[in-house]
Amino acid sequence: MSDLSTRLAGLALRNPILSASGTFGHGLEMAQLVPARALGAWVSKTVTLTPRPGNPMPRIQETEAGFLNSIGLENRGLDAYINETLASVCDPDAVLIANIGGHTEEEFAIAAARLDDCPKVQALEVNLSCPNVDGGRLPYSTEPATAERVMAGVRAATTKPVFAKLSGNVTRIEDIALAAEAGGADGLTVINTLLGMGVDWRRGEPQLATVVGGYSGVAIKPIAMRCAWQVCQAVKIPVIGCGGIRNAEDVLEFLAVGCTAVQVGTASFSDPACLATLAQELSACLDEEGIATSAEVSGRLARNLQCEAGNL
Numbered sequence: 537m538s539d540l541s542t543r544l545a546g547l548a549l550r551n552p553i554l555s556a557s558g559t560f561g562h563g564l565e566m567a568q569l570v571p572a573r574a575l576g577a578w579v580s581k582t583v584t585l586t587p588r589p590g591n592p593m594p595r596i597q598e599t600e601a602g603f604l605n606s607i608g609l610e611n612r613g614l615d616a617y618i619n620e621t622l623a624s625v626c627d628p629d630a631v632l633i634a635n636i637g638g639h640t641e642e643e644f645a646i647a648a649a650r651l652d653d654c655p656k657v658q659a660l661e662v663n664l665s666c667p668n669v670d671g672g673r674l675p676y677s678t679e680p681a682t683a684e685r686v687m688a689g690v691r692a693a694t695t696k697p698v699f700a701k702l703s704g705n706v707t708r709i710e711d712i713a714l715a716a717e718a719g720g721a722d723g724l725t726v727i728n729t730l731l732g733m734g735v736d737w738r739r740g741e742p743q744l745a746t747v748v749g750g751y752s753g754v755a756i757k758p759i760a761m762r763c764a765w766q767v768c769q770a771v772k773i774p775v776i777g778c779g780g781i782r783n784a785e786d787v788l789e790f791l792a793v794g795c796t797a798v799q800v801g802t803a804s805f806s807d808p809a810c811l812a813t814l815a816q817e818l819s820a821c822l823d824e825e826g827i828a829t830s831a832e833v834s835g836r837l838a839r840n841l842q843c844e845a846g847n848l
């Protein structure tokens with residue numbers, strides 16, 4: 537069997553496959569279907585300092601090739617997360633990355649500081665990029681200086697590894713990636729959902745109550761891959777690819793582009809157990825090609841392109 541073990545910003549993971557925030561609850565809800573040992577790590581739903589009711593319904597819509605959602609970071613707030621959700625995590629196999637959000641720069645740092653005291657949380661993912669809060673107008677994922685300040689605040693507040701989750705809804709994702717790296721991010725998750733919308737033309741009504749929401753799933757894979765590639769070229773820290781990943785081939789494609797690990801989101805909605813077997817499929821795929829470790833695949837594309845350029 538191929539070796540899938542992965543080093544990610546100091547974390548020792550069983551494999552490079554993570555669940556994507558907001559699509560897997562807090563891991564607990566899915567434990568019957570997907571045991572913690574099947575995954576490299578769980579990334580939990582974004583938690584904010586205070587409870588948020590989320591956006592009005594309807595806020596989820598299936599499309600031809602993915603999902604539109606405008607959940608709007610519904611969550612019970614940090615106190616309930618720490619005292620109830622984290623208190624229920626008792627699987628010794630669980631590697632948990634807590635995803636945090638904030639309405640102000642200070643809120644991100646306060647959430648990071650509070651979670652720093654929680655031994656069950658191994659790392660933090662900072663959601664700079666939710667398109668469903670304030671119509672996606674918050675500047676954390678679109679202004680390099682703001683992204684850098686948020687990450688610097690979080691970095692100063694915690695000793696745990698911190699990942700910045702970036703948006704693809706920008707002109708030059710490399711600029712935001714470099715800013716997050718300068719702010720002290722240990723890694724980057726690329727990407728969150730892309731802005732999208734749908735309409736019922738007969739009724740003249742939007743499919744989502746917020747009209748515009750976040751688009752995810754198989755259709756965004758080429759865009760997510762392009763973003764991951766551009767970010768991998770720009771930064772020195774590890775990149776976690778995310779967007780439209782459904783099977784072992786997809787995982788290996790994102791690794792080849794330069795990612796160290798990947799996250800799977802929308803695919804869990806059509807097949808809630810897909811993450812239970814994905815690592816085995818990945819291993820079988822590598823075995824078939826005679827590749828001993830998944831880490832060998834990471835960065836293959838850039839290495840080949842450099843070789844070709846050198847031969848010209």
Ligand SMILES: Cc1cc2nc3c(=O)[nH]c(=O)nc-3n(C[C@H](O)[C@H](O)[C@H](O)COP(=O)(O)O)c2cc1C
Pocket residue numbers: 556557558559581582603605607609635663701727728729751752753754756778779780781799800801802803
């Ligand atoms: C219903 C839904 C809820 C989501 N909630 C969050 C969230 O709370 N925090 C976050 O960082 N990303 C959230 N995301 C984005 C996913 O984590 C992921 O970045 C995105 O869906 C792209 O990956 P995919 O195509 O594999 O789904 C959500 C996505 C969906 C579909």
